[in-house]
Amino acid sequence: MARAPVMAAVDLGASSGRVLVGRLEGGRLFTEEAGRFANTPVRSWADGRGGGPGGREELRWDVLALWHGVQEGLRVAAAQHGPLDSIGIDTWAVDHALLDADGRLLGNPWHYRDPRTAPVPALFAEHMAPEALYRHTGTQVQPFNTVYQLAASAADAQLRRARDLLLIPDLLGYWLTGTRVAELTNASTTGMLDAATRGWSGPVLDALEQMTGEDLARLLPPLIDPGTIVAPVLTPVADRLGLGGARLVAVGSHDTASAVAAVPMDPRRAAYISSGTWSLVGVELEEPVLTEESRRANFTNELGVGGTVRYLRNVSGLWLLQESMRTWHEQGVEQDLPTLLAAAGQVPSLRTVVDAEDPAFTSPGDMPARIAWAARSSGQPVPSGPAETTRCILDSLALAYRRAVRDAARLSGVDVEVVHLVGGGTRNELLCRLTADATGLPVVAGPAEGTAVGNLLVQALATGALDGGLPAVREVVAASTPVRRWEPTGTDLAWQQAADRLGT
Secondary structure, X not given: OOOOOOEEEEEEOOOXXXXXXXXXXXXXXXXXXXXXXXXXXXXXXXXOOOOOOOXXXXXXXXXXXXXXXXXXXXXXXXXXXXXXXXXXXXXXXXXXXXXXXXXXXXXXXXXXXXXXXXXXXXXXXXXXXXXXXXXXXXXXXXXXXXXXXXXXXXXXXXXXXXXXXXXXXXXXXXXXHOOOOXXXXXXXXXXXXXXXXXXXXXXXXXXXXXXXXXXXXXXXXXXXXXXXXXXXXXXXXXXXXXXXXXXXEEOOOEHHHHHHHOOOOOOOOEEEEEEOOEEEEEEEEOOOOOOHHHHHOOOEEEEOXXXXXXXXXXXXXXXXXXXXXXXXXXXXXOOOHHHHHHHHOOXXXXXXXXXXXXXXXXXXXXXXXXXXXXXXXXXXXXXXXXXXXHHHHHHHHHHHHHHHHHHHHHHHOOOOOEEEEEOHHHHOHHHHHHHHHHHOOOEEEXXXXXHHHHHHHHHHXXXXXXXOXXXXXXXXXXXXXXXXXXXXXXXXXXXXXXXXXXXX
């Protein structure tokens, strides 16, 4: 019997990274974790003597530490499972690295939560009207989009020295293979990709040049589709890590693209929620929705695996709870998550809700204090203690999901009958139940490791281990992954009243 190909998925999130090994056997995918490591942002000081803004702390990614974790995970994967046949890399979106003329890294990449970009969308609008920007890119306006990050960095010495720009998964792929490319699903989050032609947008880049005085189009690499075999791993890297003849496959390198590929759904009647640090709520389409109504609703058209469009709204997700737990830890109030969720389940529902999409909750900081301020400002009871704060967060997320699912259905014309939830949020049973109640729709939860599963199965398509495109991927997911289903309970009245309290 022929040996099943050994595939490795490098999956980097905003707080941690891991390497999973997968094998496809008998129409089912079997996975095993080979390595896990922290992704801890770093703060550093800059005085701006080169002409850029300075005199403040900057928030950056420790990308060399991530690269070390990736290499160690791949080394363990090969040592435990034999030489690797393929590797795929997915990460979060929008952040990028700059390389000099020798291909060397020009400093640690900016973190999307650094506040320097907050005023930039309004300034960019003076060079390109928001309506025109949306017609070209179909991209949700978020201050951390790559186009705004580049505008914010116009005076930086690093940008003036740069010769290449690589998004984070493409940077790691470059260090593996020596090949510089931009994978399409992640490129579609930058605000610089034309949603219709699927190429870099000349009008957007022209507006960026008008604003910055820099020809930033020169930095952008060629675009490739997910499912493309990029190149073999460089021989010195492969030999050092014991990878054999492994090849890099461009998967859905935006983690949400890989996660949505792994949703075992019928896209004609389903919405999805990719629930993690962020929550991406939407539907899968064949063509983008570029209407003015869609722009005003702040929906984005990101590209997916198999020529699809991920029509979605980016909602602040479990970041609110993660940041709250970090704050409680710093205050010496340790919380065990299962115990905390059980206590939150006993708190009366919808006592206090906040707008989970409020920019006030975007930056790191004392999240419980911000939630208390929002409650007080809206005349609602202020949560007292971790259990009440947690219940407020989960009720508020479910309320945001309700709004996003209904808006996605209305704007796209998809008749949504079921909501599929994938990612880490599937392990939060209280959130799953509240989502069903809030949307008034059944919620099917799973797979929890959707991003890595999608990553691995796109590799299988690219290397010929799996035939049949995206439908075949979803058939394997359905055969390989147990799911749970929650039916809605109660009525819509209480949720509508909570939405009315927030004016949403």
